[in-house]
Amino acid sequence: MIEFRGVTKRFPDGTVAVDELDLVAEQGRITVFVGPSGCGKTTSLRMINRMVEPTSGELRVDGQDVLAADPAELRRGIGYVIQQAGLFPHRTVVDNIATVPMLLGTGRRAARDLAMELMETVGLDTAMASRYPSQLSGGQQQRVGVARALAADPPVLLMDEPFSAVDPVVRESLQEELLRLQSELGKTIVFVTHDIDEAIKLGDRVAVFRVGGKLAQYDEPGVLLSRPVDDFVDSFVGRDRGYRGLGFLTSATIPLGSLETLSVGDRRPDSGWAVVLDDTGRPLGWVEAGDGVVTEDGIVPGGSLYAVGSGSLRGALDAALSSPSGQGVAVDADGRVAGSVTADAVLAALPAARDDSAA
Numbered sequence: 485m486i487e488f489r490g491v492t493k494r495f496p497d498g499t500v501a502v503d504e505l506d507l508v509a510e511q512g513r514i515t516v517f518v519g520p521s522g523c524g525k526t527t528s529l530r531m532i533n534r535m536v537e538p539t540s541g542e543l544r545v546d547g548q549d550v551l552a553a554d555p556a557e558l559r560r561g562i563g564y565v566i567q568q569a570g571l572f573p574h575r576t577v578v579d580n581i582a583t584v585p586m587l588l589g590t591g592r593r594a595a596r597d598l599a600m601e602l603m604e605t606v607g608l609d610t611a612m613a614s615r616y617p618s619q620l621s622g623g624q625q626q627r628v629g630v631a632r633a634l635a636a637d638p639p640v641l642l643m644d645e646p647f648s649a650v651d652p653v654v655r656e657s658l659q660e661e662l663l664r665l666q667s668e669l670g671k672t673i674v675f676v677t678h679d680i681d682e683a684i685k686l687g688d689r690v691a692v693f694r695v696g697g698k699l700a701q702y703d704e705p706g707v708l709l710s711r712p713v714d715d716f717v718d719s720f721v722g723r724d725r726g727y728r729g730l731g732f733l734t735s736a737t738i739p740l741g742s743l744e745t746l747s748v749g750d751r752r753p754d755s756g757w758a759v760v761l762d763d764t765g766r767p768l769g770w771v772e773a774g775d776g777v778v779t780e781d782g783i784v785p786g787g788s789l790y791a792v793g794s795g796s797l798r799g800a801l802d803a804a805l806s807s808p809s810g811q812g813v814a815v816d817a818d819g820r821v822a823g824s825v826t827a828d829a830v831l832a833a834l835p836a837a838r839d840d841s842a843a
């Protein structure tokens with residue numbers, strides 16, 4: 485757990501980068517700092533590992549007073565990942581990752597073995613171990629940066645715009661990877677970004693800063709989307725927030741309708757649409773009414789699927805709206821067809837889901 489109590493940073497030129505910050509980043513969760521350029525996100529982050537000294541206030545990491553700690557010792561328990569990875573250009577990938585364990589006294593061989601394991605953990609092909617950073621793509625370099633930060637197994641991980649220098653597709657896969665890693669590792673992560681979509685996707689809680697180093701709102705993403713505290717947060721959160729907020733509402737009560745289901749080789753339906761199943765009951769796509777039998781070539785791709793139980797209202801609505809028949813395909817945990825979901829049914833379930841989330 486990381487606690488800021490009335491933390492202020494005033495630089496010698498008088499700039500107040502962070503103004504009386506009160507915030508708790510919870511243990512084992514991802515806390516995201518987001519806000520426009522110059523609002524004090526990076527300064528706040530860097531005070532956690534004392535790369536920046538607070539001017540006043542109290543800051544604790546797992547109960548330890550940061551200002552009383554030995555900086556070198558403090559940083560041993562805090563991994564740090566920055567934009568463009570900040571790798572050592574003249575060291576190979578494996579040596580970049582092994583650096584910290586070796587500094588901490590792990591033998592070279594054991595440190596390299598650990599580094600190879602970490603490459604796998606972050607989804608890097610170990611064949612790249614002896615390459616230099618310049619021989620990797622931006623996304624691969626970021627993965628090395630994450631592996632290096634994890635090498636000393638720190639309980640806390642600070643990530644400063646780690647994915648902002650890569651293209652949107654790579655960025656999305658790095659985000660997915662971070663969520664997957666976090667579900668296994670359960671680190672206390674503080675993640676800085678200026679991208680509200682990234683904040684909402686990754687954060688268990690999101691701190692929105694405004695220029696002047698003031699915390700404007702600190703809430704779970706669903707609350708930020710449904711109840712921004714003021715016009716600044718409202719406009720920062722951006723367009724479509726109502727729709728995006730559906731992504732944080734789940735419902736056990738969307739009534740499922742029936743679906744006509746067929747297999748390849750069956751007669752096509754007499755009217756409307758039917759879902760074509762494979763021999764395990766999973767959906768292959770749709771087929772429209774017509775003469776003759778269902779062929780693989782004649783299957784129309786389905787839309788997204790709604791996972792009953794775990795899917796959000798947004799997922800259910802998207803399944804309905806993206807289906808050629810207007811009926812979304814609902815699937816069970818094994819991916820087998822469980823029924824259909826319509827946009828009307830999703831909207832009807834909305835008030836109860838809202839009440840549940842507010843409870």
Ligand SMILES: Nc1ncnc2c1ncn2[C@@H]1O[C@H](COP(=O)(O)OP(=O)(O)OP(=O)(O)O)[C@@H](O)[C@H]1O
Pocket residue numbers: 495496497499500501519520521522523524525526527528678
């Ligand atoms: N060493 C410094 N001396 C004086 N002012 C500084 C110093 N470092 C940062 N600042 C100022 O403090 C404010 C907050 O900077 P900070 O880097 O924390 O913002 P940020 O929200 O991370 O911005 P960005 O998204 O652009 O990286 C800015 O006005 C910046 O100019």
